[in-house]
Amino acid sequence: MTKRKLFHFKGIGLRTRENLYGYGFVFLWIIGFVVFTMVPLVQTFLFSVNQVTVTATGIDLRPVQWDNYSRALVTDPTFVGLLIEYVIETLVSVPIAIIFSLVIALFLNMNFKFKGFFRTIFFLPVVITSGPVIQELTAQGATSVPGVANLGAITEFLSTLPSYLSNPVEYLLTSFIQILWFSGVQILIYLSSLQKIDKSLYEAASIDGASAWESFWKITLPSLSTTTLINAAYTIITLSHFSENKVIKYIYNQTYAVQGGIGYAGAMSFLYFFVLLLLLAVMFLVLSPRREKRR
Amino acid sequence: MEGNLRVKKPDLTKIKTFLLGSRTNYGMVFTVLLYALLIAIGFVYLYPLLFMLVTSMKSPTDLLNPMVQWVPTTLYLGNYEKALRVLDYSNTLVSSILVSVLPSLITAAVCSLVGYGLARYRFAGKNIIFALILATFIIPAQNTVIPQMLMYKNLGLLGNILSLILPALFGQGYRSAIFILIFYQTFLSFPKVLEEAARLDGASDLRIFFQVALPAAAPAFIISIIFSTVWYWNETYLTSIFLEGGIQTLPMQLGKFTQAYENLYPPGMVNIFDRLNEAVKLAGTFLNILPLLVMYFLLQKWFVESVDRSGITGE
Known part of the structure; x- marks a missing residue:
């Protein structure tokens, strides 16, 4: 009972008060979400159903419906x-x-x-x-299982497998340490x-x-x-x-x-x-x- | 006869305990196996680093010599001299530090605010906000990056560190969702008693947050700042889009190492020993991670031990 009275001290109900302060603390994040995540996401989607050309003054949109999607999935x-x-x-x-x-x-x-x-x-x-570090290390062959990926027997064995099997194995051998990392x-x-x-x-x-x-x-x-x-x-x-x-x-x-x-x-x-x-x-x-x- | 048996039995159990362990100790066999595994895995883990360190100290003659595998014949630091020049080290180092530390400080501050709000107040739509926070973690950067870039371009902020600071200021920094969850867990695990006592004394909510809750959340701050700094440091996708042309960070410069090297040492102009080789590249890579390694060894206690205290697991 006393507790409930305490929260009434400003004349607003407990629930309103919690709502108010809760949103007060999260307020910054909500603005940020709208400005830096939601609007850009929607914009990217709009771009994706348009042919976008960047001009000196801004960007031109020409609606192409789902052409970009079908191009990615079928043509590319x-x-x-x-x-x-x-x-x-x-x-x-x-x-x-x-x-x-x-x-x-x-x-x-x-x-x-x-x-x-x-x-x-x-x-x-x-x-x-970080990206460039991993890239350099992979390029120098430092992320493969030491010694294994370069063994002739293994590369030969892999070449006998169909590609849908050999690719994952090859990936595993060359990037094993990267996965562990x-x-x-x-x-x-x-x-x-x-x-x-x-x-x-x-x-x-x-x-x-x-x-x-x-x-x-x-x-x-x-x-x-x-x-x-x-x-x-x-x-x-x-x-x-x-x-x-x-x-x-x-x-x-x-x-x-x-x-x-x-x-x-x-x-x-x-x-x-x-x-x-x-x-x-x-x-x-x-x-x-x-x-x-x-x- | 009976006496003999009695003497022998404890002996056997002793050996068995020694080898296979008991309730209090793991036993010899297991211990040896454990260390063997740990050392093996540890070696595999460190292999790229060792490889990088050794190769980066090889002189051009050592590189060509197939006999030289793990121990270079001389301590050769010429690769590092070149890499320092190519990376423009002092400048890129300073900008890397700025680009990673400033946004991470802001991220930690804002995430503590958001995490506290979520942990301490019951308000309508909280679950939706949680879902959206998770969504920001899942949505790939390239789904939002182009409109963001156009926005910064319009504001004239491309190549300016503000293009990283602004999102951080609004809780949308790199991987902010994780830090919000860390702070949420931290504040949730605190007993409410102290804050209620402060409220009884007439402290306002903001004052309670700053004077009661924040000081107790120091471990969460430290772990957030450390991880955020590391992740910002290693981030190259956003930085290369937002900062290109204005600020060069170390990883960005490493990303175009070959190009930068050939600008400094044009391939047609220098003798064969000064051409770009993997030793120079790896020296550059090592210089790239060196500041992080130093930070890690200075702060490693915090990397590991504060995790249980700050409850990184968001269950």
């Missing part, structure tokens, strides 16, 4: 190929990044000597994964969730005779299911936004190309965005049922 020989390559590479990378970061997080959650040293190593990539933040996220799991659960399980192996599958993994979802989403989004991503580079180059243009680039951006959303949806479908089974 490179775009769809790059898009498929991107989907395959993402589907290969995400499980590796997830499993790898989980394993490292499990290691780092244990007690052993020199833990700080190893921790320093595993988080190092977080600070250095994209796992830094995920390790952090896993580690902090691992530390939140109630230790008494493990004690109870071991008293009941569960082995460490069993408690990993029955306690650790189920407790991490939400975290896995977050990590998978994070991995997909980071990989898709990475400036060395071939689709992004292609769209960027087409923006300034004579035969491309802003409208065409806009159409490809939206198609790419759509594929990204599809990937996220697939990931949710794959990872969510496991959460239901637990109950």
Whole structure:
């Protein structure tokens, strides 16, 4: 009772007051969202259904309906190929990044000597994964599994496989370290969730005779299911936004190309965005049922 | 006989415990396996860095010599001298620092405000705002970048650091969504008691935010500023579109290293040893990440340990 009275001190109701202050704090963000995200997004969409020409005075729009989209999907020989390559590479990378970061997080959650040293190593990539750096390192062959990708036997074996099989394997071999390097933040996220799991659960399980192996599958993994979802989403989004991503580079180059243009680039951006959303949806479908089974 | 058995049994368990571990210790086999794995993975992780460091110190003769793999014959720093010149290091370094630190400070400040509002007030449409915040994280930059660029062009802000600061000021900086969630989690985890006590004493909401909530959120600030700085530093897509022609950051300059090198050392004019080779390129790459490495080793405690405190996991 006294509490409710307290909030009445300015003569406005609690709910109005909360609304007012809540929006007061979020106000800046809402303006920013409208100005820097929503309006540009709508504008890009408008560009994508127009032929855009940049003139000295401004930009000219000539409506072409869905021509840019059909051009990207049907006429352009490179775009769809790059898009498929991107989907395959993402589907290969995400499980590796997830499993790898989980394993490292499990290691780092244990007690052993020199833990700080190893921790320093595993988080190092977080600070250095910028586009040009990765590009230079990949160009010099420094991100492939040391020694493996250059073995004659392997390249020979790959050449016998059909390209839809050999391409992902080749990608895996040449970019293995790059995938691992994209796992830094995920390790952090896993580690902090691992530390939140109630230790008494493990004690109870071991008293009941569960082995460490069993408690990993029955306690650790189920407790991490939400975290896995977050990590998978994070991995997909980071990989898709990475400036060395071939689709992004292609769209960027087409923006300034004579035969491309802003409208065409806009159409490809939206198609790419759509594929990204599809990937996220697939990931949710794959990872969510496991959460239901637990109950 | 019986006595003998009794002596032997504990011995066996001792060996077994030593090898396979017990409840309190992991055991020898597991420990050896653990370190072997950790060292192997650690090596794979560091391999590109080691490769870069070693190659960048190879002289042109070492590069051509197939016998020289991991240990250069002499300590050769000529590559670094060239890379420093090509990167225009002192200028690009200063602008890189400005371009990454200023927006990240602003991002942290604004995100703390937004995160606090979301954590402490119940208002209509909050879920929609959460969804939109997540959307800003998912929407690829190229879906919004061209209209933004045209807007800055009209305002005369292209090539100006303001083109990065303005979005940050309105909570739309690079990966702001993550920092909003970090602050949201942080403020949510604080007990409300202190703030209610301050309110009883007649403090206004803003004053409570600044004097009670913010000081307690210091770890969230530090981790946000660090990560934001690193991400802004490494961001090249937006910077190359918004800043090109005005400000050169280190990664931007690295992106056109070959071109810049050939401007300084025209291929037809210099002798074969001064031509661009991978050693110079990798020296440039190393110079590029050096400031971040220094920052990382100085602040590494914060990278790792504040994560549990600031609750980076947004469940």
